[in-house]
Amino acid sequence: MMTLFMGNPLCWAMVIVGWFAFQQIWMLYFTRFEHAEKSIESTPLMLPSVLVGALPLMGLLGTIMGLEGSFTGMMTEGADSQIVSAGIADALFTTQLGLVMAIPGWLCLTWVKGQLPQPQSEILTHG
Numbered sequence: 286m287m288t289l290f291m292g293n294p295l296c297w298a299m300v301i302v303g304w305f306a307f308q309q310i311w312m313l314y315f316t317r318f319e320h321a322e323k324s325i326e327s328t329p330l331m332l333p334s335v336l337v338g339a340l341p342l343m344g345l346l347g348t349i350m351g352l353e354g355s356f357t358g359m360m361t362e363g364a365d366s367q368i369v370s371a372g373i374a375d376a377l378f379t380t381q382l383g384l385v386m387a388i389p390g391w392l393c394l395t396w397v398k399g400q401l402p403q404p405q406s407e408i409l410t411h412g
Contacts, residue, residue: 293375295347296382299340303386306336307393314397330398337390344383351376 290296310333355372362368 290378290382293347293379295343295350295379299343299347299379299382299386302336302343303340303390306333306340306390309333309336310390310393310397314400317397317401330394333390333394337387337394340387340390341383344380344387347379347383348376351379 309329313329313333351372351374353372354375355369358365358368358372
């Protein structure tokens with residue numbers, strides 16, 4: 286498993302994106318009271334949401350790259366089981382990594398959104 290991770294630059298990119306997304310989520314949590322007077326839509330939720338949402342898509346990209354490697358290997362070298370299994374293992378590993386990083390990210394982001402203070406809205410009366 287470590288060889289799959291170490292040899293794939295997409296896995297490293299996914300870890301960097303995931304680390305940055307989780308860092309943004311926790312910074313949002315720790316600075317949540319600074320946003321008390323702003324509306325919830327103006328808080329910096331977009332960046333961590335986009336980054337967490339990109340993780341399964343990066344896993345899907347790794348799936349496509351792994352299967353492409355399998356099919357290219359079968360085309361050039363025949364149905365060699367090592368080439369096919371290496372490509373499929375790479376495909377499955379990147380998919381798994383994307384989901385394993387995205388699902389806790391979505392859960393943390395949802396929890397942090399719930400912890401953000403709701404803005405005090407002024408009640409306007411028309412008389």
